[in-house]
Amino acid sequence: MMEICMISTTILDNIATHIQEVVLHESTRSKILIGQMNLAHYADIAQLMNSLESEYSVKLFLLLKPEMQISVFYELQTALMRTVLSALNSADKSNLLKNSHADQITDLFDLLSDEELATCLDILHKKDREQVLSLMQFAPDSAGGIMNVDVITLMQNFTVAKSVALLPRLRPRRDLHRNIYVTDEENRLVGLIKLEDLLLKSPETQLRSILRQVPFIAEVDQDQEEIANKMAHYRTVTAPVVNEHNFLLGVITGETLVDVLQREAQEDVHKMAGSYVSQSYFETSSASIILRRGILLVILLLVESLTSVILGSYEATLSAFLVSFIAMLVSTAGNTSGQTSAIIIQGMSSGDINDSNINKILRREFFIGFSLSILLALVAFARVYAYHQFFWGSVVVSLSLGIIVFASVLFGSVLPVLLKKFNIDPAFSAGPFLATIMDILGIFIYCYIAYLILN
Amino acid sequence: MMEICMISTTILDNIATHIQEVVLHESTRSKILIGQMNLAHYADIAQLMNSLESEYSVKLFLLLKPEMQISVFYELQTALMRTVLSALNSADKSNLLKNSHADQITDLFDLLSDEELATCLDILHKKDREQVLSLMQFAPDSAGGIMNVDVITLMQNFTVAKSVALLPRLRPRRDLHRNIYVTDEENRLVGLIKLEDLLLKSPETQLRSILRQVPFIAEVDQDQEEIANKMAHYRTVTAPVVNEHNFLLGVITGETLVDVLQREAQEDVHKMAGSYVSQSYFETSSASIILRRGILLVILLLVESLTSVILGSYEATLSAFLVSFIAMLVSTAGNTSGQTSAIIIQGMSSGDINDSNINKILRREFFIGFSLSILLALVAFARVYAYHQFFWGSVVVSLSLGIIVFASVLFGSVLPVLLKKFNIDPAFSAGPFLATIMDILGIFIYCYIAYLILN
Numbered sequence: 018m019m020e021i022c023m024i025s026t027t028i029l030d031n032i033a034t035h036i037q038e039v040v041l042h043e044s045t046r047s048k049i050l051i052g053q054m055n056l057a058h059y060a061d062i063a064q065l066m067n068s069l070e071s072e073y074s075v076k077l078f079l080l081l082k083p084e085m086q087i088s089v090f091y092e093l094q095t096a097l098m099r100t101v102l103s104a105l106n107s108a109d110k111s112n113l114l115k116n117s118h119a120d121q122i123t124d125l126f127d128l129l130s131d132e133e134l135a136t137c138l139d140i141l142h143k144k145d146r147e148q149v150l151s152l153m154q155f156a157p158d159s160a161g162g163i164m165n166v167d168v169i170t171l172m173q174n175f176t177v178a179k180s181v182a183l184l185p186r187l188r189p190r191r192d193l194h195r196n197i198y199v200t201d202e203e204n205r206l207v208g209l210i211k212l213e214d215l216l217l218k219s220p221e222t223q224l225r226s227i228l229r230q231v232p233f234i235a236e237v238d239q240d241q242e243e244i245a246n247k248m249a250h251y252r253t254v255t256a257p258v259v260n261e262h263n264f265l266l267g268v269i270t271g272e273t274l275v276d277v278l279q280r281e282a283q284e285d286v287h288k289m290a291g292s293y294v295s296q297s298y299f300e301t302s303s304a305s306i307i308l309r310r311g312i313l314l315v316i317l318l319l320v321e322s323l324t325s326v327i328l329g330s331y332e333a334t335l336s337a338f339l340v341s342f343i344a345m346l347v348s349t350a351g352n353t354s355g356q357t358s359a360i361i362i363q364g365m366s367s368g369d370i371n372d373s374n375i376n377k378i379l380r381r382e383f384f385i386g387f388s389l390s391i392l393l394a395l396v397a398f399a400r401v402y403a404y405h406q407f408f409w410g411s412v413v414v415s416l417s418l419g420i421i422v423f424a425s426v427l428f429g430s431v432l433p434v435l436l437k438k439f440n441i442d443p444a445f446s447a448g449p450f451l452a453t454i455m456d457i458l459g460i461f462i463y464c465y466i467a468y469l470i471l472n
Numbered sequence: 473m474m475e476i477c478m479i480s481t482t483i484l485d486n487i488a489t490h491i492q493e494v495v496l497h498e499s500t501r502s503k504i505l506i507g508q509m510n511l512a513h514y515a516d517i518a519q520l521m522n523s524l525e526s527e528y529s530v531k532l533f534l535l536l537k538p539e540m541q542i543s544v545f546y547e548l549q550t551a552l553m554r555t556v557l558s559a560l561n562s563a564d565k566s567n568l569l570k571n572s573h574a575d576q577i578t579d580l581f582d583l584l585s586d587e588e589l590a591t592c593l594d595i596l597h598k599k600d601r602e603q604v605l606s607l608m609q610f611a612p613d614s615a616g617g618i619m620n621v622d623v624i625t626l627m628q629n630f631t632v633a634k635s636v637a638l639l640p641r642l643r644p645r646r647d648l649h650r651n652i653y654v655t656d657e658e659n660r661l662v663g664l665i666k667l668e669d670l671l672l673k674s675p676e677t678q679l680r681s682i683l684r685q686v687p688f689i690a691e692v693d694q695d696q697e698e699i700a701n702k703m704a705h706y707r708t709v710t711a712p713v714v715n716e717h718n719f720l721l722g723v724i725t726g727e728t729l730v731d732v733l734q735r736e737a738q739e740d741v742h743k744m745a746g747s748y749v750s751q752s753y754f755e756t757s758s759a760s761i762i763l764r765r766g767i768l769l770v771i772l773l774l775v776e777s778l779t780s781v782i783l784g785s786y787e788a789t790l791s792a793f794l795v796s797f798i799a800m801l802v803s804t805a806g807n808t809s810g811q812t813s814a815i816i817i818q819g820m821s822s823g824d825i826n827d828s829n830i831n832k833i834l835r836r837e838f839f840i841g842f843s844l845s846i847l848l849a850l851v852a853f854a855r856v857y858a859y860h861q862f863f864w865g866s867v868v869v870s871l872s873l874g875i876i877v878f879a880s881v882l883f884g885s886v887l888p889v890l891l892k893k894f895n896i897d898p899a900f901s902a903g904p905f906l907a908t909i910m911d912i913l914g915i916f917i918y919c920y921i922a923y924l925i926l927n
Contacts, residue, residue, distance in 0.1 A: 058687055060705050068828045181671055193668055195650040212667045213648055216636055232513055249734055250515050254709055254726035271709035271726050278730065279704055282737035283818055289741070290814030290903075291807065298815055299824065303836060307843045310811055314844060314877075315851050317807055322855055324799035329792065337787040340795050344779035344802050348911050351806055352746065352772055352904040356765055359745030360753055363738055369754070373488075373523045381758060388762045389769060396770050400777055422769075448745075448903070449807040456803050 028053045029065045032077075036069060040076035055082050063092030067299075071097055075104045083109075087116050091124075095300045099128050111140045118167045119148040120267070126153060160235040160244055163277065164258040164267030167191045170198045171224055173207050178220035198231070198257045198265055199224050206234065206257055206265045234259055237266055244269060245277040246368035285366050288444035289359065291317075317453050324460045331464035338407060339467050342414050343460070349393065350421045350459040351452040357382055357429030358451055362443050365433060379430055386426025394419030413470050417463040424462070425455050483508045484520045487532075491524060495531035510537050518547030522754075526552055530559045538564075542571050546579075550755045554583050566595045573622045574603040575722070581608060615690040615699055618732065619713040619722030622646045625653045626679055628662050633675035653686070653712045653720055654679050661689065661712055661720045689714055692721055699724060700732040701823035740821050743899035744814065746772075772908050779915045786919035793862060794922050797869050798915070804848065804873060805880045805914040806907040812837055812884030813906055817898050820888060834885055841881025849874030868925050872918040879917070880910050 032039050032050050039047045054062060054077075062081070066074035066089070074093075078101050081089060090113060093101065102125075105113065114122060114137060122141070126134055126149070138146055148166060155161025169191045171180050184193065195212045208228030218227055232251040235244045235258045248256050254271035287293040291313045294301045328335065328343070361378070364370030370378055398415035402408065429451055433443035487494050487505050494502045509517060509532075517536070521529035521544070529548075533556050536544060545568060548556065557580075560568065569577060569592060577596070581589055581604070593601050603621060610616025624646045626635050639648065650667045663683030673682055687706040690699045690713045703711050709726035742748040746768050749756045783790065783798075816833070819825030825833055853870035857863065884906055888898035 058706060060707060064705075064828070068832075184668065185672055195667060212650060212671075213639065216667075216671055217640055249730045250519075251513060252515060252727045252730075254730065272707045275704045275707075275709065275729065275733065278733045278737070279822060282733070282740070283822060283824075285737070286741060286744070286814050286818040290810045292811035292815050298819070303840055303843075307840055307847070310840070311844055311847045314804065314807055314811075314848055318800065318804055318848060318851060318873075319855060321800045321803045322797075324803075325796035328796035328799065332792040332796075335792070335795065337784065337790070340790065340798075341780035341783035341787075342777075343795070343798050344783070344911050344915055345773065345776045347799050347802055348776045348779075348806075348908060349769065349773055351803075351907060352769055355745045355903055356747035356769075359741050360747050363741040364753070367734060367738060369738075373519070377523075385758055385762055385765070388758075389766055392762070392766045393769055393773060396773060400774060418773075448810055452806060453803060456799050460799055 026061060028057055029061055033065060033069070036073050036077075040073055040080075042080060051080050054080075055085055059085060059088035060092055063089045067094050067097060071100050075101055079104070079109075083112055084116075087113055091117070091121050095128055095296070098125065102128075102133075107140075110137075114140050115142075115145075118165065119145060119152055120163075120165055120167075122149050123152040123162075124157070127157070155237065158241045159237065160239045160241070160258045160269065161237040161266065163241050163244075163269060163273050164235075164237075165192060165270050165273065166267040168198075168268040168270075169193050170200060170265060170268075171210070173199050173201055173223070173225035173228065175224050176220065177215055177218050177222045177224070177227075180224065181215050181220075184215075192270070194255050194268065194270065196253075196255045198268065199228060200265050204265055205263045206231070206259050209257075231257060235269060236260075241277045242281045242366070243368075245274055245281060248274055249278070250368065281366070285363065285444050288442065289362060289447050291449045293445075313449070317449050321453050321456060323457050327457070327460050327464060331468060334464060334468045334472060336410075336471075338405065338410050339413065339463075339471075342401070343463070345397075346414070346418055346421060346459055346463055347456050349418060350425045350455040353386075353389065353422050354425035354429035354451045354455050355448055357386070357426045358433055358447050361430050361433045362447055365437060365443060375434060379434070382426055382430040386423050386430075389426065390419040390422040393422050409470055413463075413467045416470075417459075417466045420462055420466070421455070421459040424458060428455060428458075481516060483512055484516055488520060488524070491528050491532075495528055495535075497535060506535050509535075510540055514540060514543035515547055518544045522549050522552060526555050530556055534559070534564075538567055539571075542568055546572070546576050550583055550751070553580070557583075557588075562595075565592075569595050570597075570600075573620065574600060574607055575618075575620055575622075577604050578607040578617075579612070582612070610692065613696045614692065615694045615696070615713045615724065616692040616721065618696050618699075618724060618728050619690075619692075620647060620725050620728065621722040623653075623723040623725075624648050625655060625720060625723075626665070628654050628656055628678070628680035628683065630679050631675065632670055632673050632677045632679070632682075635679065636670050636675070639670075647725070649710050649723065649725065651708075651710045653723065654683060655720050659720055660718045661686070661714050664712075686712060690724060691715075696732045697736045697821070698823075700729055700736060703729050704733070705823065736821070740818065740899050743897065744817060744902050746904040748900075768904070772904050776908050776911060778912050782912070782915050782919060786923060789919060789923045789927060791865075791926075793860065793865050794868065794918075794926075797856070798918070800852075801869070801873055801876055801914055801918055802911050805876045805910040808841070808844065808848075808877050809880035809884035809906045809910050810903055812841065812881045813888055813902050816885050816888045817902055820892060820898060830889060834889070837881055837885040841878050841885075844881065845874040845878040848877050864925055868918075868922045871925075872914075872921045875917055875921070876910070876914040879913060883910060883913075 032054060038044055039050055041047065042051065066077060074097055078086065090101065129137065141149065167190065169187045196209045197212060198209050199207055201207050209231050210224055210227055210229060214227055232253045233247050233256050235256050237258055237260050254274060256269045257265055258267045258269060259265055284293060292310055294306055294309050361370060394415045397418045398411050401414045402411040432451060433447060436443040487509060493499055494505055496502065497506065521532060529552055533541065545556065584592060596604065622645065624642045651664045652667060653664050654662055656662050664686050665679055665682055665684065669682055687708045688702050688711050690711050692713055692715045709729060711724045712720055713722045713724060715721055739748060747765055749761055749764050816825060849870045852873045853866050856869045857866040887906060888902060891898040
């Protein structure tokens, strides 16, 4: 009786525990474990290899069956891919490249030196080579960069019977999906059929007579985040990619959609916190991360040091009482602007907030901000007056706080919208930059109000 | 010649512009526009209705064809769903409920009062009613709460021919996917077949002989975020849901997966910024949002006011020079801890950071934090000394800054991990809470170092 689901993680934990014995591949246990590993899911094997020392990973990789090598390879981290590739002998390397999809090979080529690239291209057949070279012209985060080109498509003058007869000849080299896109004789997209149509319609039916509408068509240079949001909106898990002449170039698959959604979600969070690096965090060297994050922190530090100039110039106004509330005011401004900007930025990035509703949402945030500023001013007055019994001082602190909170909501909601108008990604370091602007503005408001009321 | 893709957005913009004329439904233009609207994509129609005043949306909804009403209805915002439902006459309401899937009806029931619920249940057939009631026991964000129960499944003793003959009888009431899950006679999951197997295998083949392994099986009470991460990991766009006896209960579809990924990404961002409300932002009243965000801000304000106590008690030490850098130190701490915590929290939530690599990543963050603290301390010293030529003062500021930066990275990376250990969602208000803790700690460090060096 077959196992319904692979119990791969237990096997792989076992391999990780006995990794030195396994890679030697001499003991009986090692042979059993390697045999079992070849039955595990490729994603789990890749995860194991990504967590091991790279010398062990390479040895393990060489012990995999050839078909498994191909599946596992494209799930490895970039650095490990490069190491594995250089460890393969030319027969294995040739096997890997010949059995990969053109779009997989294209992604791989970004990792290679010009020399390695030339060697790899030599291995490929002429047709594959042309396909790979034509794919290399597309930006990696455009439809052209993420589409799958080895997908089964059909022509509208085919009958159902002819289509069914074709399928076994096209597979497994080309992938089959439930939505099969249909073209005319010039390879222009004309619609789609569902896989089940081939089962349920009579054999002599021409595909042109059973075409369905395509809910969403991606243009080849369209950005992947926009495509993913549109596909989610239209509830479709595959989408065809066409060029400006409506020629069908490839298909964005459900797996790619999921991958893009996950990566874009990660990018948004990292960008908003100012910790974004262009590659994955796990694949970037510590030095690049320190440089990238360090530059941002240094810029913010220097801008923020403006607060010291403001505080210095209001030195005479600032009693010890007023000084003691500086950190509280600054912090509340950051918290409030962060709440608002997260909603606006995430909404714009996911497409939930768009031109049709942005004004409604901004008006709503202003109302929320106004209410919050009154609430917080009252609480601050109570807290400060209860502790210090200094009426005008409490007025200065709470009035400043109220104004700062309202300004934070105003900036936190309007700034992302303005940035987007100027085609700057609103997620970029929104959190720290907004907090810094609000700090400077907040300190100024506080000092000025203190000066007006107490002097 | 049919249109390949619906040009629905133009039509809908047109309707939005002439909405008052359209809902009157008297002019020729209105009739043409309504005719065209019924050809648009249901997701676009729902988006239009969600952006209009609700009285117009209800009138537009009533002008839709019955099939379209069902598709559009489940895409509407909660409040609008409720309004539309109460505007339907009993024939339309009955049509809507009878043609909905059991899981759609279950989601709907969360919106109704007990009385309305009873009326709706009355409309359903006995079998549907039982299905709906059994679904209502599952938590909305568990596998049971998001699974689709009206999905075609087959039995292992069926032949390919029998399966093909069954399909037209099961559709369209039940959905067909490319992965068709197969059970034994007791409804226990035994594997899956692909839709194309029914096309390519000979008609007399028994399904039991062509079963494939299921890459991932969800348990009925498993959390939706964990399921989505596993499905993405195993590159599968559908997953079967089973109970503790391995009985097949339903299927999580690709559309649901995409929906969960998008909602969880939004939730993570909102939680991290402390602006999370349990329903969608767009479906929550302003009063609830003000209350929810206000409570958090008030708590943070009161905790943060501890800084005023610390600053007050070091009053004698704090010269005007030292005071002027308080905001800069506090802000840098917030920026640094935000960078680190975003990486750790997002990684844990997406499954990229897990038990197998957390120690490696923490060690890496400590190293990055140490390097950043030295870099920022040097920059701060240069900035402060250049401006003020006060050596020991510059030492106090830069030394404090270095220690605060390192402590921020330490807290920003370790705190999320600790929270997770205690089963608290690490995303919850991580940003503001961390910033507040770091402010208090930072102010204390600053005052104490100033006291040690300058007194």
